[in-house]
Amino acid sequence: MRKKVVVFSQIDSEILSRLEAQYTVVSINPKLGDVNAQIQAAVQDADGMIGAGRVLNEVNLAAVNQLKIISSISVGYDNYDVNYLNSQHIWLANTPHVLTETTADLAFTLLMSAARQVPSLDQWTKQGQWKRTVGEAQFGQGIFGKTLGIIGLGNIGAAIARRGFYGFNMNILYHNRHEKIELAQALNAQYRSLDGLLQQSDFVVVAVDLNSDSKELIGAKEFKQMQKHAVFVNIARGSVVDEQALIDVLKQHKIFAAGLDVYHKEPLQVSELFELNNVVTLPHVGSATAETRQQMAELAYKNLVDALEGRTPRYLVNPDFS
Ligand code: 8YV
Numbered sequence: 001m002r003k004k005v006v007v008f009s010q011i012d013s014e015i016l017s018r019l020e021a022q023y024t025v026v027s028i029n030p031k032l033g034d035v036n037a038q039i040q041a042a043v044q045d046a047d048g049m050i051g052a053g054r055v056l057n058e059v060n061l062a063a064v065n066q067l068k069i070i071s072s073i074s075v076g077y078d079n080y081d082v083n084y085l086n087s088q089h090i091w092l093a094n095t096p097h098v099l100t101e102t103t104a105d106l107a108f109t110l111l112m113s114a115a116r117q118v119p120s121l122d123q124w125t126k127q128g129q130w131k132r133t134v135g136e137a138q139f140g141q142g143i144f145g146k147t148l149g150i151i152g153l154g155n156i157g158a159a160i161a162r163r164g165f166y167g168f169n170m171n172i173l174y175h176n177r178h179e180k181i182e183l184a185q186a187l188n189a190q191y192r193s194l195d196g197l198l199q200q201s202d203f204v205v206v207a208v209d210l211n212s213d214s215k216e217l218i219g220a221k222e223f224k225q226m227q228k229h230a231v232f233v234n235i236a237r238g239s240v241v242d243e244q245a246l247i248d249v250l251k252q253h254k255i256f257a258a259g260l261d262v263y264h265k266e267p268l269q270v271s272e273l274f275e276l277n278n279v280v281t282l283p284h285v286g287s288a289t290a291e292t293r294q295q296m297a298e299l300a301y302k303n304l305v306d307a308l309e310g311r312t313p314r315y316l317v318n319p320d321f322s
Contacts, residue, residue: 003308006042009051011073012297019301023308036060043067050304057081064088069307073300075099077317078210078237086321093303093313097155098295099287104159106286107205107235110259113280114231115203116140117257120277141202141229141256149173149192149201151217152208152236153180160205161187173197177213198225203233210237220245223254230255235286238263247272250279261286
């Protein structure tokens with residue numbers, strides 16, 4: 001009996017073809033209406049799932065009988081109810097490492113774009129506003145040799161630190177749930193309390209996983225600690241930041257600018273952020289290069305097939321259902 005796989009988001013067509021050759025594949029199609037209803041129906045006799053960017057929990061997975069693995073095409077897994085998956089002995093696999101450098105590149109893209117007002121000055125120039133030598137209104141913030149504060153020194157946070165230290169001769173500070181002494185020494189990074197990092201950094205980059213400790217970690221009180229010339233970057237998850245508090249400090253010019261790739265609600269189609277010229281807003285493109293997304297899909301495919309063929313996948317979030 002062919003095993004059944006539910007594909008719950010768009011995936012690489014070549015990988016979809018491979019899956020269809022091996023398994024019975026049901027693809028969830030938002031154009032057919034209620035996605036959760038489609039998932040609830042499809043998972044009843046499913047053995048595996050693959051995709052990204054969708055909440056999977058005890059509601060839309062209530063009818064599972066033989067589901068063995070959910071293979072996420074992402075490194076973040078905050079959209080999955082891991083406790084429920086553990087209770088049902090369902091493996092959750094993810095795709096770490098392959099997207100680290102691409103996402104760190106994007107973090108620096110946002111840092112530099114926000115620091116030098118690239119999007120707003122690009123529009124200003126194209127609108128014919130450049131009539132004389134630029135003045136203070138077009139000035140940006142220097143980056144070379146400045147202080148970069150990284151909140152979350154995981155793989156992506158460390159890659160961002162490397163870019164700052166080796167590429168821009170920056171002084172690196174970090175805040176993490178636990179000090180990472182050896183890694184910090186290699187990166188010439190110094191540990192700071194969250195308030196200390198916010199007070200001392202010229203650039204603050206959020207690179208934490210979203211979990212119960214990091215939800216709304218950065219709010220009005222934290223923004224108040226930042227320097228008026230400081231730039232704030234979030235490439236983690238929108239819910240790590242109180243979005244309204246950020247909008248307020250940007251409106252009041254209490255910080256210089258922000259660069260964002262993630263938001264409370266995604267896709268983001270309407271927001272006060274869109275009215276501001278001191279924030280760069282990107283559509284969750286941290287890992288969005290063809291090469292990296294292909295590598296993520298390949299890794300997720302291998303995690304899925306390993307589990308369905310009786311092998312232990314390499315990248316499990318919950319290897320022993322704990
Ligand atoms: C994913 C990401 O592409 O991997 C993650 O956790 O945030 C991105 O790189 C995105 O989550 C897919 O929806």
